């Protein structure tokens with residue numbers, strides 16, 4: 349007499365693969381289409397795993413707000429096992445006391461406003477170097493690859509903050525980071541049909557294992573170097589990079605992280621460093637790439653932003669971090685770009701820790717929850733009929749921000765698992781975009797018209813442009 353519990357509506361799964369065949373190359377787009385048929389809370393079996401796909405701000409509020417604690421875990425996927433030290437950091441780690449302590453430590457000690465401000469000088473130097481590089485190209489009318497230039501800048505700033513340097517003659521950070529992101533972003537059949545895992549049909553497990561050795565060797569070498577340096581010449585707190593801060597945990601038994609100094613072991617340390625690198629670089633790089641692309645595509649918006657920059661910055665040499673709060677049009681542009689071109693369109697998968705009933709549907713324990721944030725920006729009921737238009741002004745009179753309780757603009761996720769690096773991400777984006785746009789007009793090569801610039805995305809851990817953004821910079825300062 350037990351009533352069969354009702355899952356949310358969704359497509360009928362096939363044997364073994366479930367509905368995997370419906371995902372396509374751009375899952376956020378396929379899932380958006382399916383949600384128009386089945387609704388904003390949709391059930392799908394992918395391989396042998398039960399998923400729920402959440403596709404509207406109201407539904408997201410239920411999962412990431414009202415019942416946040418139930419959905420605050422992460423699935424145990426192979427990338428977490430092999431690349432993330434068996435989930436001993438932040439991003440892949442299951443919900444519980446270990447994750448809570450690590451998260452608190454990262455928020456208070458690594459990503460605090462004071463710590464981030466401490467790197468302002470370094471950021472300024474790097475920005476000036478980049479502007480110089482673009483200026484040199486502008487002198488000879490050379491085409492620049494903005495995707496590459498911005499990528500190298502963000503990577504350099506991030507590695508300096510985390511490792512204490514942007515280059516190392518023994519390892520090319522960029523290659524290792526790119527390889528790791530590529531492998532972790534590859535569709536992995538074994539995560540959906542676990543019984544196939546032992547066969548390693550895609551050769552991914554082997555790749556993960558090789559790569560993890562390479563990554564571990566790099567991190568171990570950097571940590572040992574820091575330990576040796578600190579013995580000879582201990583750094584002052586304001587000079588510490590993330591490795592120093594993590595190492596100092598071990599030596600401060602009377603601090604507020606007593607418990608943690610025993611909890612975070614060597615692999616925990618390395619995993620945290622890795623999560624920071626993985627979380628910071630591609631996200632900011634991809635965001636900036638899209639913002640510059642929309643600015644090139646919409647000369648009206650570009651001119652209006654340049655005007656705002658002129659009136660706020662005047663004749664100063666560079667846009668400084670303290671100027672950013674005054675650039676209200678820039679913030680509207682950033683929001684409008686996030687709406688149409690999310691860099692993590694499906695956020696990061698969540699997993700439920702117990703059974704729960706939501707909107708009359710039964711959601712079993714261990715269900716994986718995907719929030720299709722990409723769909724949110726395309727709902728005419730929320731953004732009106734002109735949702736397809738790139739129109740930063742739509743944010744003029746409405747109070748929508750990333751922490752707002754309407755869940756419309758959750759570019760950084762929200763709730764317990766929301767991005768701990770949001771402020772740093774926004775800072776980097778604002779700083780890079782404003783400085784480039786203030787100094788340069790950006791023209792498309794080969795006489796291409798702005799309207800013809802393609803805006804196609806490819807899917808992975810982040811969703812960058814298919815084609816790199818090329819432009820001819822024209823110096824205007």
Ligand code: HEM
Nearest residue numbers: 438439627628631632692695696760761765767769772773
């Ligand atoms: C434009 C920049 C960024 C964007 C768009 C972004 C976006 C996101 C998103 C969507 C999530 C997942 C939220 C969820 O699960 O619901 C996330 C988590 C995370 N982000 Fe970011 N992020 C950015 C910058 C950064 C930076 C600068 C760092 C660190 C230095 C960082 C570190 C992390 C970490 C460690 C997590 C996992 C948190 C957890 O599982 O507890 N992110 N981010």
